[in-house]
């Protein structure tokens with residue numbers, strides 16, 4: 001049931017282009033219409049649990065571990081919770097840096113980006129988040145590659 005990134009991009013192009021444009025401009029574009037998706041994620045406590053699981057999976061993945069092993073993992077998780085909560089209309093304020101600023105110089109490739117999305121999908125599936133809600137979030141995240149992928 002994993003949705004390939006190319007299909008997600010097609011979905012974005014088909015119907016979510018305005019949201020994509022906003023996601024490109026802002027590290028935490030709010031989508032109040034995704035409030036039901038926020039509830040499917042278990043609200044803010046669900047996002048905290050998801051990010052704990054997601055970070056553990058990334059540190060166990062040889063493709064992603066090198067990026068995160070020396071980062072302030074607790075801070076990155078907190079900022080991810082805030083960002084996803086804000087995106088999903090949960091009313092949180094994002095206090096981290098912009099996507100361009102926080103990823104500049106890391107040398108992230110398209111393959112690295114796809115690996116992170118894959119591991120995020122595994123973490124969401126592992127927590128029983130409905131596929132439709134997973135894909136609504138991923139459709140907002142997908143265009144962010146423009147600010148994150150460098151080569």
Ligand code: HEM
Pocket residue numbers: 064067068071072075076079080083095096097098102103106108112113114116141142144145148
């Ligand atoms: C849509 C995809 C992504 C989103 C939404 C995202 C989001 C974030 C957020 C919110 C932060 C915290 C910024 C801060 O603390 O100020 C962060 C940091 C970070 N991200 Fe991403 N990220 C994405 C993709 C990636 C990818 C593909 C990689 C590498 C494979 C990556 C590696 C990192 C690293 C290493 C940090 C910590 C940087 C530092 O400590 O200075 N991210 N990301």
